[in-house]
Amino acid sequence: MTEADYQFLSSFLRARSGMVLNSDGHYLARSRLPAVCRRFGLVDPAEVIAILRNGSHPEIEAAVVEAMVIQETFFFRDKTLFAQIHETVLPRLVEARASSRRLRIWSAAASTGQEAYSIAMMLAGMAPRLEGWTVDIVATDLSEVALERGRKGLYTHFEVQRGLPIQMLLKHFTQLGDLWQINADLTAMVDFSRINLLDDFSDLGTFDLILCRNVLMYLDDRTKRDVLERAVARLANDGKLILGGVETPLGLTEGIVADAALKGIYGRAGCR
Known part of the structure; x- marks a missing residue:
């Protein structure tokens, strides 16, 4: 993923969920976007970002947000x-x-x-x-x-x-x-x-x-x-x-x- 793609992904996530990528953002993208690729038969994360830029596939857009947002929880946490x-x-x-x-x-x-x-x-x-x-x-x-x-x-x-x-x-x-x-x-x-x-x-x-x-x-x-x-x-x-x-x-x-x-x-x- 190029730096331009990463910056676009960061802006996309902030607009859709409010999430701000921290220093682990690159790792998070590398580890989670491949699942989106497999789900929709895409080649690599770069293709995912290209689709996000186009804004023509709401299902993929939703899948990216769901994949990237932190979902850490457990019973009686704290x-x-x-x-x-x-x-x-x-x-x-x-x-x-x-x-x-x-x-x-x-x-x-x-x-x-x-x-x-x-x-x-x-x-x-x-x-x-x-x-x-x-x-x-x-x-x-x-x-x-x-x-x-x-x-x-x-x-x-x-x-x-x-x-x-x-x-x-x-x-x-x-x-x-x-x-x-x-x-x-x-x-x-x-x-x-x-x-x-x-x-x-x-x-x-x-x-x-x-x-x-x-x-x-x-x-x-x-x-x-x-x-x-x-x-x-x-x-x-x-x-x-x-x-x-x-x-x-x-x-x-x-x-x-x-x-x-x-x-x-x-x-x-x-x-x-």
């Missing part, structure tokens, strides 16, 4: 954070929603669904308290391939070993050969939808808890600010927003403030 969600955040929200008996949670950039299902498993453990409630878990991503895997709820042995406690595996999954199928009661709790965070997502409504983790880190500051401010607009007045461990809203928006007692968890400015 045990300390999920302990806070389980022990403090969810119980407080359930108490605060006792009158409406409805809870809405959004897992943004959900990839193949492990984060959303981690929340679903926690809520399943609170079933007696949530009897008669309406609980919505919305999982969104720009990759339809990743979303379809999430909808199926089928994971490899390697994937269920990453962060998933053995008792959770035995309780909520059924082994099917070399794969593990998450039980139907949990797949029924999660609604997977394709959403590009660069686009308008106001139709999703308002949420009590938003997880937008480890996605802002791949965006430029202008895009970070835009996505973050629009996500905050979807947050209930007393709701909570959770970012990735290395992500911060400082310098991007004054609409949210860190929770004094909960690391990595934010609430609307001026609201308790």
Whole structure:
């Protein structure tokens, strides 16, 4: 791939997904674009870039974005954070929603669904308290391939070993050969939808808890600010927003403030 092709690819990805290629960008392109070539019978990545320049093949354009965007996720990623969600955040929200008996949670950039299902498993453990409630878990991503895997709820042995406690595996999954199928009661709790965070997502409504983790880190500051401010607009007045461990809203928006007692968890400015 020529430097001109690489620069075009960088601009294309930024426009379509907000992703900014870092120092590993050349390696990422070399390692991931060949799969696009094999899928569409193309000769090499240079031919892929030529098609992107032409702008006449939406399916290939979508495939390039899906191939290049980082899809790193696993169950209960960051045990300390999920302990806070389980022990403090969810119980407080359930108490605060006792009158409406409805809870809405959004897992943004959900990839193949492990984060959303981690929340679903926690809520399943609170079933007696949530009897008669309406609980919505919305999982969104720009990759339809990743979303379809999430909808199926089928994971490899390697994937269920990453962060998933053995008792959770035995309780909520059924082994099917070399794969593990998450039980139907949990797949029924999660609604997977394709959403590009660069686009308008106001139709999703308002949420009590938003997880937008480890996605802002791949965006430029202008895009970070835009996505973050629009996500905050979807947050209930007393709701909570959770970012990735290395992500911060400082310098991007004054609409949210860190929770004094909960690391990595934010609430609307001026609201308790």
